Amino acid sequence: MKPPAPYLPPVSPALSDADQDALTDLYVRGTPANTLRAYERDLLYITAWKSARFGTPLDWPESEATALAFLLDHARDLSDASDTDVAREAAEALIAQGLRKSLTCPAPSTLDRRVASWLAFHRMKNLTGPFGAPQVKQARAKARRAAARPPAPKSAHPITxxxxxxxxxxxxxxxxxxxxxxxxxxxxxxxxxxxxxxxxxxxxxxxxxxxxxxxxxxxxxxxxxxxxxxxxxxxxxxxxxxxxxxxxxxxxxxxxxxxxxxxxxxxxxxxxxxxxxxxxxxxxxxxxxxxxxxxxxxxxxxxxxxxxxxxxxxxxxxxxxxxxxxxxxxxxxxxxxxxxxxxxxxxxxxx
CATH class of the missing domain: 1.10.443.10 (Intergrase catalytic core)
Structure with missing residues (x-):
């Protein structure tokens, strides 16, 4: 599966081709390289998740129902779910594609990063994302608290x-x-x-x-x-x-x-x-x-x-x-x- 093209600012009829190219270049130059790579990985994951979960491509702007489903699917341990659970089936499809490691609940920081990337894609397209809706916002906060765990050290031991x-x-x-x-x-x-x-x-x-x-x-x-x-x-x-x-x-x-x-x-x-x-x-x-x-x-x-x-x-x-x-x-x-x-x-x- 090839990574989808980055969702950079959409073509605006108010801009000339040169100005549009300059705006796209500004986004690329103004974003750290590591962040751009994270955006690409997250976009690939989110696109594949929606395709596996609903059989449809991403919408711009995305619906609140889809955003809520994304949070719910990533706020529980799917290894305990039944084989016919739609969230589990989607997760298994992502594992088969090498985009997800296991059925266990991902770390809150991983979920937060993917949501932040999804919001960034909306801002790039001058759209309002669905994660500011009261119900979605509250579900995100509850998911973060429910999955809270001590942060794993980036290195098993310090090199003193x-x-x-x-x-x-x-x-x-x-x-x-x-x-x-x-x-x-x-x-x-x-x-x-x-x-x-x-x-x-x-x-x-x-x-x-x-x-x-x-x-x-x-x-x-x-x-x-x-x-x-x-x-x-x-x-x-x-x-x-x-x-x-x-x-x-x-x-x-x-x-x-x-x-x-x-x-x-x-x-x-x-x-x-x-x-x-x-x-x-x-x-x-x-x-x-x-x-x-x-x-x-x-x-x-x-x-x-x-x-x-x-x-x-x-x-x-x-x-x-x-x-x-x-x-x-x-x-x-x-x-x-x-x-x-x-x-x-x-x-x-x-x-």
């Missing part, structure tokens, strides 16, 4: 400093080792970078003007999840992390273009950039070499590990956030709370 040292010890002398050492150290020491931020770095985003004199390397992140274009944060690397980055740039002969690149089996540095999935494979590979389970941590463990280590070392949360670029103090505080509660004197009252 001791774990990071074990991973770095597996990086020896090949170009691939040099790249992985630099990637892991930059990803951790610069505040816990996301995969998209690591793969998006260009050689032009790295300044080494102060490296020889002060041992500093400066990074510019052109766009992150919590900052927009024009708000380019500058982050600093020092010590071993800066040295590892400079060594990789020299060994990989990175003069321009992508900073982190694939390395062939013959240890030749390629020109294209690493994919976000490659970061996952690198972490998985280094965990295995270090004698740890491959699922011990994910790339997000670099981010959670940085904040956890900052809390363990007593670094002020504001200082850690200046590097992690967390927008919410409450979000960053979770890592500090997990550490601080073990040091709370009240936990020793029984002796």
């Amino acid at each position: 400093r001791d774990i990071l040292e074990q991973l770095l010890a597996t990086c020896r002398g090949s170009r691939r080792d040099c790249r992985d050492r630099a990637l892991l150290m930059l990803g951790w020491a610069s505040g816990g970078r996301r995969r998209s931020e690591l793969t998006g770095l260009m050689r032009e985003d790295v300044s080494l003007k102060e490296f020889k004199e002060k041992g500093l390397a400066w990074l510019m992140l052109l766009e992150t999840k919590t900052t927009a274009k024009g708000e380019t944060p500058r982050l600093v690397l020092k010590g071993r992390a800066a040295q590892a980055l400079v060594h990789w740039i020299e060994v990989g002969q990175i003069k321009d273009g992508a900073l982190f690149r694939p390395v062939s089996k013959s240890d030749r540095v390629l020109k294209r950039r690493l994919s976000p999935d490659a970061i996952y494979q690198i972490v998985k590979h280094r965990l295995k070499l270090a004698g740890l389970p491959e699922d011990f941590a994910s790339p997000h463990g670099l981010r959670s590990g940085f904040l956890t280590q900052a809390a363990l070392d007593g670094a002020p949360i504001q200082a850690a956030m200046r590097l992690s670029l967390h927008r919410s103090v409450a979000q960053a505080q979770k890592y500090y709370d997990d550490v601080e509660i073990t040091e709370n004197p009240a936990t020793d009252l029984l002796g």
Whole structure:
């Protein structure tokens, strides 16, 4: 099944062809790449769900009855439903297409994201979505509460400093080792970078003007999840992390273009950039070499590990956030709370 074309702004008779093209281009340029990919996946899922559930394509605007059915179908565990249940039959069709993993109730965050995408498609077409209707709105709130569950960590364990040292010890002398050492150290020491931020770095985003004199390397992140274009944060690397980055740039002969690149089996540095999935494979590979389970941590463990280590070392949360670029103090505080509660004197009252 081919992904449907993105539902961008509809053709308006008031606009010329050039203006219509400019409006479509504005939507694409003004939306982060990860969000566009999420929109495409959600649109594919929603389209397939309605086709399986009602045998019809999406309507614009969509009816309140369809929106309510979507919420009800995704607010219960369908593995307990009868084989003739229409919601279960639709779910099984989605599983057969590889669009759904199981009959169990999806996470509230997944449902919220799909609803948000559906609303975004309506706004793109200058239409009002059905999810603002009182009954639909109330059902959505009840579905969220009924399916509430503790959020699963993005990484099974944080990659704290001791774990990071074990991973770095597996990086020896090949170009691939040099790249992985630099990637892991930059990803951790610069505040816990996301995969998209690591793969998006260009050689032009790295300044080494102060490296020889002060041992500093400066990074510019052109766009992150919590900052927009024009708000380019500058982050600093020092010590071993800066040295590892400079060594990789020299060994990989990175003069321009992508900073982190694939390395062939013959240890030749390629020109294209690493994919976000490659970061996952690198972490998985280094965990295995270090004698740890491959699922011990994910790339997000670099981010959670940085904040956890900052809390363990007593670094002020504001200082850690200046590097992690967390927008919410409450979000960053979770890592500090997990550490601080073990040091709370009240936990020793029984002796």
